[in-house]
Amino acid sequence: MATALSFALPSQATLSADSADKPAWAYPITPPDFKLPPDDGKVHHVPDSSAAFTTTQLRDRFFAKDWHPDDHPPMPDIVAFGRKPDVLACGHCHRVDGSGGPENSSLAGLPAAYIAQQVADFRDGARKSSVPQRIPVALMLSVSRAVTDAEVAQAAQYFSSLKLKKRIKVIETDTVPKTYVAWLIYAASKGEGREPIRGRIVEVPDDLDQFEAYDSRAEFTAYVPVGSVARGEALVTTGGAGKTVQCGICHGHDLRGLGPIPGIAGRSPSYIARQLYDFKHGARAGPWSALMAGVIANLDEEDRVSLAAYLASQVP
Structure with a gap:
């Protein structure tokens, strides 16, 4: 572009x-x-x-x-x-x-x-x-x-008043396209091959030109580690054997929000992962933040990746 x-x-x-x-x-x-x-x-x-x-x-x-x-x-x-x-x-x-x-x-x-x-x-x-x-x-x-x-x-x-549309495709994989920073996000490098995923989420626009044009219909692919969606589902739905609590208690059984609590299904896994990290490390201290900090206190980076991967895979 x-x-x-x-x-x-x-x-x-x-x-x-x-x-x-x-x-x-x-x-x-x-x-x-x-x-x-x-x-x-x-x-x-x-x-x-x-x-x-x-x-x-x-x-x-x-x-x-x-x-x-x-x-x-x-x-x-x-x-x-x-x-x-x-x-x-x-x-x-x-x-x-x-x-x-x-x-x-x-x-x-x-x-x-x-x-x-x-x-x-x-x-x-x-x-x-x-x-x-x-x-x-x-x-x-x-x-x-x-x-x-x-x-x-x-x-x-x-x-x-608007409804969030599903625009993120989640793919489990051991390797991902090599990427570069395209101003504010990562984008796939054309013709540069692949590399190990190394426990990351790699979220890239399917069409960089469309994304850079601020087209609201732009779609994304989120590459996530193999098995992370199932691990995330276990954490979300059961609390992971006491590691955390079920997300649906606050965010609704369908994860689309409950009262003043936001929906978390189908949203960017990069964004979700940042918020989980920020909650855990005190960068978010508004209402409900102390509760969220307690909920994720025992979650490591693999857990946060898994949670974000599962949530992104859901229909918003």
Whole structure:
């Protein structure tokens, strides 16, 4: 794609020195010297859409790319355009249908009160990240300090009214395509062969150009270790012989949410793994966080990978 948001890095990208114990596969880092290439003036298209956007429009954080307007109800202005100079369009990063991507949260179908609480937690410092140098985290922190409660309520009501669609295919495997950091996420390197999975989840877009165009219909493949889905199912449904508690007690028997508690089925395994790590290490300290920290206190990285793999395999 002419936006050329990607640049090659080693498959096992490293974190900063103070983050060396964290799973690099879940926290892709954009190098500080990264710069977007000049706008080439090209007009872009995606499958099954008559819309067309320029590179400048794709990069505009105050303009949500609405490739498929029939897929969602009318967007409030805060979702479609944000509010200059400090409040980005919610639909730019999280997509117009709330589908999000591996780099951030999918908001579709989350309780409105939960969405509003997360913005408040970012603003008040209760919600952070174990790797705060990630661009999506920095942007969310900035927006949370500038957005008004009324704007948050409008966006939260909109996204909570939407249904998250299944867009992640989970494949168990011993080897995965070699990858590189494509700005905010990992992407498969074409023609570079494969490498051992090494206990990771490798979540990549099926079509990088479509993802970089912010198409809400972009789909992803999540490669996970062999046997992880079954291990995750055991942890989710039984608590793993006392290692944790059944997820359905709080998140609903179908894992699609219960009251103010968010649904966790069918969401990005990279995102889920980051949240589990952040809960365990105190980076999330808002309401319910202490309960989550206790629930996952005895889970190691293999357990977190298995949980994320199983949840991603479910229908949202």
